[in-house]
Amino acid sequence: MGPFAGDVDDGNDVDSDACLSTCEAASCGDGFVQADVEECDDANMIETDACRSTCKHASCGDGVVEAGVEACDDGNQDNLDTCSKACEELVPAPSCKAILALVPAATSKVYTIDPDGAGGVDPFKAFCDMQTDGGGWTLVLNRNVNSDNTGQPDIQATNGAFDNTRASNWNFDIDLFWAGTTQVVFANKQNDDCSNCGISSYHSAIRVEKPVGQTYKNDCPGLAQAVNVQKLVGPNAGASSMAYQCGTSLGWGNCGGKVCHFGTHHKSTATDADWGQNLWQEMHFPSTRSVSKNAGDYMVEPSAYCRSYGGGLAANLNESSTCCLSKQKNAKARWTLWVR
Incomplete structure (x- = not known):
């Protein structure tokens, strides 16, 4: 062993x-x-000081909050979430429409939004469609109509957990968005999930002007009233017409004074079982109060009929019927609701 206690020797004293x-x-x-x-x-190996444990200088966007210097650090240089590219805390935009107004070139993807602002419900992630019909659409509801025999719960409360693959049932609280909403879209895709897809990727979609009313209500004590609609995707795309909804429920049908179905009907009606004729302006799926949620056995897909209408789609589209008058199968329809 040599005179040195170390394990290398390069012949100099340079450190x-x-x-x-x-x-x-x-x-x-x-x-x-x-x-x-x-x-x-x-x-030292302290992560939160000026020199990281990797021996690199701390910097905004590295994902580690530098103590006494940064208020936050979320690992990106995005100004559209809860932490700015200067590592200062932000209140995110309230909706996809607000994001698009701030950044007209914003692309369709998942963003962090805060519909009720600072101090209310915590910010959360939502998918934004920034292309279809001018963009600015926030996805607030996803329902697989053949997933169970319970129907869609009321939408003025959060149900389930956001899933951008659209493979599970969930919705945000519509009350968070109602005041700032001017239009609503119902979009239906048959037979498969739709990860990261916008409204134009669905098989059928219809735009509805938000009913006049200061607050959302699921009340539907009588007949549905006329609303303006436009078909965005699917049969008769581009067409404008009248359809029917009840009050500010975004649905129709009197089930104990509450809405029976979410979506639009082609005529004024209060009858839960009045499914209509699957016309281009008629798109709906049953609420938890509708008897139609029990149509067939969801565990045996071909038996589960009469669960939705898809806005004039063919009676059999990829093994999934949207015309239930003949009691054909309605295997895997995915329903969504978007607001802007």
Whole structure:
């Protein structure tokens, strides 16, 4: 053994190369900055000071909050979430429509939004369609109509957990969006999930002007009233007409004074079982109060009929019927509700 206690010897006493003056191999945390390898070395492995445990300078966007310097650090340089690209805390935009107004070139994807602002419900993630019909659409509801025999719960409360693959049932509280909403879209896709897809990727979609009313209510004590609608996707795309909904329920049908079905009907009616004729302006699916939620056995897909109408779609589309008058199967219809 030589005279040195170290494990290397490069013949010099320089502390900034791979061999320290103690003849030990240089390493992050030894207190010496190795040239061309380390940006810094503060002789500790603390993550939250000016020199990271990787011996790189702390910086905004590295995903670690630098103590006493940064208020937040979410690992990106995005100004549309809860932490700015200057690592200052932000209140996110209230909706996809607001994001598009701030960034007209915004693309369709998942964003963080805060519909009721600071101090209310915590910010959460939502998918934004920034292309269809001018963009600015926030996806607030997803329902697989053949997933159970319970029907869609009331939408003025959060149900389930957001799932951008659209493979599970969930909805946000419509009350969070109601005041700022001017239009609503119902979109239906048959037979498969739709991860990261916008409204134009669905088989049928209809736009409805938000009914006049200051608050959302699921009340439907009588007949549905006329509302303006436009078909965005599917049969008769581009057509405008009248359809029917009840009050500010975004649905129709009197089930104990509450809405029986979410969506639009082609005529004024209060009858739960009046499914109509699957016309282009008629798109709906049953609420938890409708007897139609029990039509057939959801565990045996071909038996589960009369659960939705798809806005004039063919009676059999990819093994999934949207015309239930003949009691054909309605296997895997995915229903969504969007607001802007």
